[in-house]
Amino acid sequence: xxxxxxxxxxxxxxxxxxxxxxxxxxxxxxxxxxxxxxxxxxxxxxxxxxxxxxxxxxxxxxxxxxxxxxxxxxxxxxxxxxxxxxxxxxxxxxxxxxxxxxxxxxxxxxxxxxxxxxxxxxxxxxxxxxxxxxxxxxxxxxxxxxxxxxxxxxxxxxxxxxxxxxxxxxxxxxxxxxxxxxxxxxxxxxxxxxxxxxxxxxxxxxxxxxxxxxxxxxxxxxxxxxxxxxxxxxxxxxxxxxxxxxxxxxxxxxxxxxxxxxxxxxxxxxxxxxxxxxxxxxxxxxxxxxxxxxxxxxxxxxxxxxxxxxxxxxxxxxxxxxxxxxxxxxxxxxxxxxxxxxxxxxxxxxxxxx
Amino acid sequence: xxxxxxxxxxxxxxxxxxxxxxxxxxxxxxxxxxxxxxxxxxxxxxxxxxxxxxxxxxxxxxxxxxxxxxxxxxxxxxxxxxxxxxxxxxxxxxxxxxxxxxxxxxxxxxxxxxxxxxxxxxxxxxxxxxxxxxxxxxxxxxxxxxxxxxxxxxxxxxxxxxxxxxxxxxxxxxxxxxxxxxxxxxxxxxxxxxxxxxxxxxxxxxxxxxxxxxxxxxxxxxxxxxxxxxxxxxxxxxxxxxxxxxxxxxxxxxxxxxxxxxxxxxxxxxxxxxxxxxx
Numbered sequence: 018x019x020x021x022x023x024x025x026x027x028x029x030x031x032x033x034x035x036x037x038x039x040x041x042x043x044x045x046x047x048x049x050x051x052x053x054x055x056x057x058x059x060x061x062x063x064x065x066x067x068x069x070x071x072x073x074x075x076x077x078x079x080x081x082x083x084x085x086x087x088x089x090x091x092x093x094x095x096x097x098x099x100x101x102x103x104x105x106x107x108x109x110x111x112x113x114x115x116x117x118x119x120x121x122x123x124x125x126x127x128x129x130x131x132x133x134x135x136x137x138x139x140x141x142x143x144x145x146x147x148x149x150x151x152x153x154x155x156x157x158x159x160x161x162x163x164x165x166x167x168x169x170x171x172x173x174x175x176x177x178x179x180x181x182x183x184x185x186x187x188x189x190x191x192x193x194x195x196x197x198x199x200x201x202x203x204x205x206x207x208x209x210x211x212x213x214x215x216x217x218x219x220x221x222x223x224x225x226x227x228x229x230x231x232x233x234x235x236x237x238x239x240x241x242x243x244x245x246x247x248x249x250x251x252x253x254x255x256x257x258x259x260x261x262x263x264x265x266x267x268x269x270x271x272x273x274x275x276x277x278x279x280x281x282x283x284x285x286x287x288x289x290x291x292x293x294x295x296x297x298x299x300x301x302x303x304x305x306x307x308x309x310x311x312x313x314x315x316x317x318x319x320x321x322x323x324x325x326x327x328x329x330x331x332x333x334x335x336x337x338x339x340x341x342x343x344x345x346x347x348x349x350x351x352x353x354x355x356x357x358x359x360x361x362x363x364x365x366x367x368x369x370x371x
Numbered sequence: 372x373x374x375x376x377x378x379x380x381x382x383x384x385x386x387x388x389x390x391x392x393x394x395x396x397x398x399x400x401x402x403x404x405x406x407x408x409x410x411x412x413x414x415x416x417x418x419x420x421x422x423x424x425x426x427x428x429x430x431x432x433x434x435x436x437x438x439x440x441x442x443x444x445x446x447x448x449x450x451x452x453x454x455x456x457x458x459x460x461x462x463x464x465x466x467x468x469x470x471x472x473x474x475x476x477x478x479x480x481x482x483x484x485x486x487x488x489x490x491x492x493x494x495x496x497x498x499x500x501x502x503x504x505x506x507x508x509x510x511x512x513x514x515x516x517x518x519x520x521x522x523x524x525x526x527x528x529x530x531x532x533x534x535x536x537x538x539x540x541x542x543x544x545x546x547x548x549x550x551x552x553x554x555x556x557x558x559x560x561x562x563x564x565x566x567x568x569x570x571x572x573x574x575x576x577x578x579x580x581x582x583x584x585x586x587x588x589x590x591x592x593x594x595x596x597x598x599x600x601x602x603x604x605x606x607x608x609x610x611x612x613x614x615x616x617x618x619x620x621x622x623x624x625x626x627x628x629x630x631x632x633x634x635x636x637x638x639x640x641x642x643x644x645x646x647x648x649x650x
Contacts (some may be wrong), residue, residue, distance in 0.1 A: 210505050217504040217511060218494050218518070221483075225491040228480035233438055237495030237558050239464035246501070344484045344538040 025263040030165055037074055056194045065193040067309050072200035073258045073303030077287035079207050079294060080254030085283065086292035087220060088229030088247040090143075094158020095282050097254040100165060100274035101134055102127035107177040107269040108170065120184050124260045131256025132249045141250035143241065158279050166271040168272075176270025183264045196265050203296065207254060211294045214250075221248055224292065278309020288331055290338030298342050383449065389419035393562055393593050394439070395472075400449035400617075401431070401438050408434040410617040411448070416562070416610075421588050423596040423604050425628075426614035427637055431595040433475060435614070436566055439595075440472050441465040453561070467495045470507045471560035473551040475567040475597070481540035485531055485550055488539050489522040494555025522541060522557060529583060546574040552583065562593040569603050581607055613637065 032038035056065055077099060084090045103128040109118040142153045165171045183190040183199065190196055214220045223234035227242050234240045263269045281304065289300020310323055331338075394416040398432055401409040409431040416422045424432050437443045439450050441462040450457045455463055470515050480488050492528060499511035507554075529549040534542065539550060548568055555563055568584070569577045572634055577600065584594055598604050603612065605625045613621040617639040621628060628634055 079549060101386050195622060212506055213504050214501075217515065218497050218499060219489070219504060220500065221487055222494045224483055224487070225480045225494075228482055229478050231442065232474065232478040232480070233491065235442060235472055236492050237463050237471075238491065238497075239461075239463050241461075250501075318508045342482075344536060 030203055037113040040143045051207055053198065055360070056197055059229050062193050065197050067202060067306060069193055069196045069303050071305030072197070072204055073261050073265070073296055074282065074305050075206060076200075076254045076258040076261070077282050078289065078297045078301040079211055080251050081206070081282050082286050082291065082294065082297045083211065083223075083251035084247055086297065087223035087227065088135035088244060089216065090244065090247065091147070091283070092154045092251070092260065093151050093276070093279050093283065094156070094161075095255060096274045096276075096278035097158040097161035098131035098135060098255035099259045099262065099278065100161050101131045102256035103263040103273070104165060104171055104177075104259070105130060105256070106260040106263040107180050110181040112179050113172060113177045117181060120181070120260075120264065124257055125236075127256040127260045129256070131252040131259070135252030135343065136245055136249040139245050143244050155276065158276060162271050162274050165274070174271060176268060178268050180263050180267045180269065182267065183261070188347045190264070196261070200261060202256070208298065213296065215292070219243065219246070226229060284328060288328065288338055290341035293340055293342045296338055296340030384446060389591065391418045392416070393418040393453060394595070395438065395451040397449045397451065399435070399438060400446045401443060402446045407617045409438065411620045411642050412614065412617070414619065414622060415613050416593060419588065419591055420609040421584060421596060421607050422438045423598060423608040423611045424614060425492040425598065425611060429616075431617040432614055434511060436472060436597060438556055440470060440564060449619050455551055463495065466558050468557070469561035470564065471555035471558045473548070473555050473566055473568060474566035477544070477547045477551055479539045479547060479550060479554070481538075483539055484535065485526065485537050485539055485542070486519070486522055486535040488550055489525055489553050489557045490518050492554045493518040493522065496559055510532070525553045525556050530579070545572055546573065548580065549583070550552055559591070562595060563587065564595045566597045567599060569598065569600050577603060
């Protein structure tokens with residue numbers, strides 16, 4: 018803030034770059050290429066495994082961003098959709114019932130199943146606002162976990178083992194690197210899809226609902242249907258991520274889908290930057306990878322504590338997240354503008370307006 | 372681009388002629404519990420008019436707007452828009468039929484850019500579905516491009532052309548009110564409802580807004596206005612309805628209203644000698 022001149026110049030540079038083909042296509046392509054080469058730099062399977070699970074969680078963060086980031090609906094039971102996907106592959110692709118369906122068929126079916134579950138929950142749930150909606154989603158998340166813990170279909174608390182790996186016809190994925198490449202491709206596709214949604218009439222309408230639902234309605238936005246659509250689309254990546262999770266772990270049990278997981282995904286969206294796919298991916302990767310070095314060290318028991326402390330500091334010093342959507346703001350009122358960047362302030366602590 | 376009536380944006384004379392009845396409010400009431408916010412009010416708005424609703428605080432002006440635009444259901448009576456009864460229609464459908472509004476206390480989409488705010492108004496006029504958008508099909512691309520161009524045109528028309536990439540919350544009040552108008556015009560209305568468009572403005576901003584309203588009328592748009600500022604009202608209205616305690620006490624041309632003793636009484640009080648004695 019002390020040197021607006023430099024900031025303004027920097028912003029101008031960024032704006033020019035964003036408008037130029039190099040900024041729009043070449044830089045993202047190079048970033049994807051570097052990400053694709055990561056397994057050649059990092060020989061350790063352990064770290065690739067960490068990146069695999071980070072990418073799986075990032076899929077979910079991208080999905081939740083549709084609800085929380087664009088539409089402003091807080092969902093604290095998002096891990097339930099993850100569980101639905103994971104158990105679908107565990108049941109339809111393991112010796113448990115000796116069913117071995119095609120992996121990719123189940124992958125898309127699980128996305129659909131999670132979407133439908135979210136849609137059905139939303140029909141009564143959306144009559145509620147803000148905190149009440151959040152409570153309903155907590156309830157839903159817990160019921161799914163408790164169901165999994167008690168039903169014989171899901172083999173109760175023992176969980177389901179020996180789940181089939183990902184496969185393409187006869188080709189089976191054997192290594193953590195295989196999963197890494199596939200997950201990276203899925204993330205790139207999802208980023209493109211959600212970026213397009215973000216800058217569309219539907220994305221605009223979602224954000225309008227987040228900002229002021231009544232004004233959106235009187236601007237001709239069908240708020241009810243768009244909120245249902247938002248819930249449906251938001252849950253699809255979680256179902257798909259669940260299938261990937263079950264395949265990478267080869268074991269699924271109810272402990273993987275607790276309230277903590279749901280909170281973690283919410284934190285990724287908020288820390289990364291709501292309503293910006295790049296921010297959300299950054300948040301997902303940071304929150305999954307950064308705590309890893311602490312594992313097994315002296316700080317291991319304090320890992321969650323440090324994590325919590327970081328979140329508190331973040332909310333105090335940068336509540337809008339690391340990389341939120343950006344706009345140019347006006348500095349002086351009467352015509353004289355300065356190209357200074359103003360970042361969208363969060364609408365409320367939970368991103369929800371009641 | 373699908374539009375109601377004729378094609379050009381904000382030029383909504385629709386299928387009818389100037390002077391036809393576009394909006395009929397028939398015996399409309401709205402009660403909040405025992406409070407009769409509006410009680411049996413009727414009036415007719417003609418196409419191409421600037422039609423004003425005035426009255427002291429609490430007279431039911433804003434409630435009337437909310438009932439007409441479908442935000443609140445009416446407790447009784449009918450609202451007929453271009454021959455169609457609006458009973459039971461949700462607010463977004465009413466907007467789609469060609470009625471757009473602004474709010475007295477500005478309600479913008481604060482954490483969105485000025486351009487995005489305006490583009491929300493195009494939502495009900497463009498039809499790209501989820502697959503069009505995800506696959507970036509020509510329909511989505513072309514509509515988006517058209518909505519963007521028209522939005523920029525509208526912003527220039529209300530004097531916000533230089534601010535399109537600015538965050539809406541960072542605009543000063545005068546510009547916020549204009550952005551509300553641009554956003555409402557983006558829905559391509561036939562009738563525009565403005566709830567105190569000059570409230571809290573300084574004299575030069577007021578003059579700008581009056582000029583804008585006058586231009587909209589010249590373009591054939593019907594404007595329904597709620598306003599406190601008598602200078603603005605008397606300057607641009609074609610017809611005025613006066614509400615007091617939820618009832619219509621007068622209607623007529625500006626000069627008639629200014630001379631009407633009941634209106635003067637509602638605004639200035641009855642005078643001490645006529646005050647009923649209470650203890």
